[in-house]
Amino acid sequence: MSQQDQLHAMRHSLAHITATAVQHLWPHAKFGVGPVVENGFYYDIDLGDAKISEEDFERIEAEMRKVIEQNQIFERFEKPVDEAIAWAKESNQPYKEELLNDLKRAGTTVAKDLDAGELGTITEGEAAVENVSFYKNGNFTDLCRGPHVESTGKVGAFKLMRIAGAYWRGNEKNPQMQRLYGVAFATEKELRQHLNMLEEAKKRDHRKLGQELDLFTFSDLVGPGLPLYTPRGTVLIEELKNALREISRQYDMQLVSSPHIAKIDLYETSGHAGKFAGELFHVQSHYDQEFVMKPVSCPHHTQIYAARPRSYRDLPLRYIEQTMQYRDEKPGQLVGLQRTRGFTVDDGHTFCRVDQIKQEASMLVEVVRDFYENVGFWGKHWVSLSVRDPKSPENYIGIPEDWDAAERMLKEVAEDYKLDAKRMEGEAAIYGPKLDFMFQDALGRETQLATIQLDFAMPKRFELTYTDEKGEQQSPVMIHRAILGSFERFIMLLIEHFAGKFPVWLAPEQVRLLTVNQEENTVEFASKVLEQAKELGIRVTVDNDNESVGKKIRNAELMKVPYTVVIGEKEIESGKVVPRVRSDMEVQKPHESYDIENFLKTVANEAKSRVSKTSL
RNA sequence: GCCACCUUAGCUCAGUUGGUUAGAGCGGCUGUUUUGUAAACAGUAGGUCGUCGGUUCGAAUCCGACAGGUGGCUCCA
Numbered sequence: 001m002s003q004q005d006q007l008h009a010m011r012h013s014l015a016h017i018t019a020t021a022v023q024h025l026w027p028h029a030k031f032g033v034g035p036v037v038e039n040g041f042y043y044d045i046d047l048g049d050a051k052i053s054e055e056d057f058e059r060i061e062a063e064m065r066k067v068i069e070q071n072q073i074f075e076r077f078e079k080p081v082d083e084a085i086a087w088a089k090e091s092n093q094p095y096k097e098e099l100l101n102d103l104k105r106a107g108t109t110v111a112k113d114l115d116a117g118e119l120g121t122i123t124e125g126e127a128a129v130e131n132v133s134f135y136k137n138g139n140f141t142d143l144c145r146g147p148h149v150e151s152t153g154k155v156g157a158f159k160l161m162r163i164a165g166a167y168w169r170g171n172e173k174n175p176q177m178q179r180l181y182g183v184a185f186a187t188e189k190e191l192r193q194h195l196n197m198l199e200e201a202k203k204r205d206h207r208k209l210g211q212e213l214d215l216f217t218f219s220d221l222v223g224p225g226l227p228l229y230t231p232r233g234t235v236l237i238e239e240l241k242n243a244l245r246e247i248s249r250q251y252d253m254q255l256v257s258s259p260h261i262a263k264i265d266l267y268e269t270s271g272h273a274g275k276f277a278g279e280l281f282h283v284q285s286h287y288d289q290e291f292v293m294k295p296v297s298c299p300h301h302t303q304i305y306a307a308r309p310r311s312y313r314d315l316p317l318r319y320i321e322q323t324m325q326y327r328d329e330k331p332g333q334l335v336g337l338q339r340t341r342g343f344t345v346d347d348g349h350t351f352c353r354v355d356q357i358k359q360e361a362s363m364l365v366e367v368v369r370d371f372y373e374n375v376g377f378w379g380k381h382w383v384s385l386s387v388r389d390p391k392s393p394e395n396y397i398g399i400p401e402d403w404d405a406a407e408r409m410l411k412e413v414a415e416d417y418k419l420d421a422k423r424m425e426g427e428a429a430i431y432g433p434k435l436d437f438m439f440q441d442a443l444g445r446e447t448q449l450a451t452i453q454l455d456f457a458m459p460k461r462f463e464l465t466y467t468d469e470k471g472e473q474q475s476p477v478m479i480h481r482a483i484l485g486s487f488e489r490f491i492m493l494l495i496e497h498f499a500g501k502f503p504v505w506l507a508p509e510q511v512r513l514l515t516v517n518q519e520e521n522t523v524e525f526a527s528k529v530l531e532q533a534k535e536l537g538i539r540v541t542v543d544n545d546n547e548s549v550g551k552k553i554r555n556a557e558l559m560k561v562p563y564t565v566v567i568g569e570k571e572i573e574s575g576k577v578v579p580r581v582r583s584d585m586e587v588q589k590p591h592e593s594y595d596i597e598n599f600l601k602t603v604a605n606e607a608k609s610r611v612s613k614t615s616l
Numbered sequence: 617g618c619c620a621c622c623u624u625a626g627c628u629c630a631g632u633u634g635g636u637u638a639g640a641g642c643g644g645c646u647g648u649u650u651u652g653u654a655a656a657c658a659g660u661a662g663g664u665c666g667u668c669g670g671u672u673c674g675a676a677u678c679c680g681a682c683a684g685g686u687g688g689c690u691c692c693a
Contacts, residue, residue, distance in 0.1 A: 164688030165619025172690045517650040554654035
């Protein structure tokens with residue numbers, strides 16, 4: 001067995017040991033599935049009216065340790081499926097019974113539901129099974145394919161982490177079970193390392209840093225999911241907007257602008273009103289008209305396109321808008337800047353001919369790649385080629401032939417650019433397939449940023465046309481795209497990626513001048529330097545507080561200001577400064593003194609170049 | 617929305633099994649000090665203990681509802 005397999009078996013065995021312990025403590029417990037996940041395992045448990053809470057972890061772990069000490073053998077045996085169903089009935093395990101009934105019918109749906117392949121005797125497309133395997137340790141028996149370690153004594157270090165609700169088989173309409181998560185490693189040391197890593201990750205959580213670095217806030221009066229950006233946080237937004245504007249110019253994208261509300265009719269035509277009715281914010285006019293806050297900008301952009309007749313020579317038309325959009329998210333899913341009710345997107349739509357799709361999609365992949373490479377995110381992502389769920393065609397608008405073509409072309413682009421895209425069935429948008437660029441936050445949660453989506457459907461719904469070279473009317477193709485997705489999510493990633501230590505071009509405060517004392521000539525000189533820096537477009541402040549230099553340095557470092565400059569007698573006399581560089585930045589020439597003007601010019605250039613390294 | 621948990625000063629947190637006027641550090645303000653590269657000193661002001669209701673002689677502490685948040689599930693144009 002490889003080390004990997006060993007670890008897997010060990011984690012899976014711990015899932016069984018957890019269930020064993022839970023059954024000892026709550027004999028009436030009903031069990032769902034208990035697979036291995038990244039770094040550990042979970043088990044889905046239904047205790048009826050009783051509920052496990054974090055307070056119970058200690059005694060569950062104690063009970064687990066007992067089971068481990070007893071070193072119970074994991075004994076495998078098989079039963080015919082009917083006998084297995086009888087067993088499930090007898091032992092009052094309705095969830096297992098349901099799984100077994102599915103197995104009996106035809107195992108495929110079960111296998112797909114259970115991401116960890118709990119019931120491994122089944123493979124895709126296989127017919128109903130005859131025998132199912134069980135594992136027994138002590139007095140706990142579980143339907144399971146294994147593999148397991150030999151005995152309960154052969155597991156490494158573990159810790160129960162959290163308890164969460166989870167719908168049976170991932171379906172909201174099913175009863176909700178409790179999912180008991182644990183982490184497990186071969187050795188105590190690795191477990192400790194993992195827990196330390198989690199502690200470190202928490203320190204770069206954007207919600208914590210957003211507060212500490214004074215970037216954004218939420219207000220109970222404004223409402224949940226509606227972030228307020230402070231002056232510092234707004235700098236991040238504005239710098240990103242500037243960067244995008246520059247890209248737009250380079251690639252001939254045109255800035256457009258649309259209002260934040262629109263008649264509901266617009267979304268009825270686009271199809272959003274039906275499928276996303278629950279997420280629309282409604283606005284009632286006094287004059288009998290119903291509006292909604294825009295959840296997307298694409299329908300608006302179609303109307304800009306539709307405002308005049310278009311020729312094949314006009315295409316491609318690339319519209320882009322940086323605007324806030326609103327979605328009435330369920331309260332329970334709002335998370336910091338990760339999921340908000342109002343969020344700013346760089347929403348863009350390209351209208352083109354079918355023969356231009358590949359060129360346009362390729363260009364967008366290139367833009368995305370360059371942008372992310374520059375901020376240092378590229379390579380920390382994976383790409384999803386999101387296509388239809390062939391089983392639920394009713395979830396999509398448009399005709400199947402167009403979908404086939406669109407899915408094929410995106411796949412080609414992904415291959416051309418070696419994106420190593422993973423084909424994700426059922427992840428497509430209602431109107432077309434897409435390439436999604438997925439990133440991880442500090443705590444390892446995945447989030448989508450950039451996206452490129454093909455859409456044959458919406459132009460038809462809005463009856464958009466262009467005149468081709470033969471004088472005939474044709475439907476354009478629409479490509480929805482976002483480079484950074486939502487500014488909120490992107491800023492979340494930025495904060496966590498840099499742990500708040502932004503490169504100079506993004507730093508809310510780039511230079512801080514610290515006065516040694518409050519004497520007139522010191523203050524005067526500092527404000528002269530301040531003016532000089534401002535003229536060069538540097539974001540600069542003066543700290544003239546009546547505090548020690550040490551304290552002021554500390555404050556600047558805590559706010560992660562890239563450059564601090566102490567102003568005192570020496571500087572006034574020499575006209576030179578020794579910039580102090582933020583501790584994380586690579587300093588090539590420490591303690592080097594610079595002519596003030598040269599120093600400021602260097603910083604200004606560094607900010608302009610949008611690079612992540614220091615130039616001093 | 618669903619499940620579990622959390623909510624004490626601007627921030628980070630103490631607050632013994634319900635028992636007088638709820639504490640600390642940082643930050644703020646005032647004063648002293650005029651400072652040379654990660655925390656000068658002193659004083660002082662901040663809290664109906666998230667909100668509302670209940671139990672009790674007595675509630676920050678127990679119960680309930682609501683609000684906000686955290687971890688998941690579901691969803692994510």
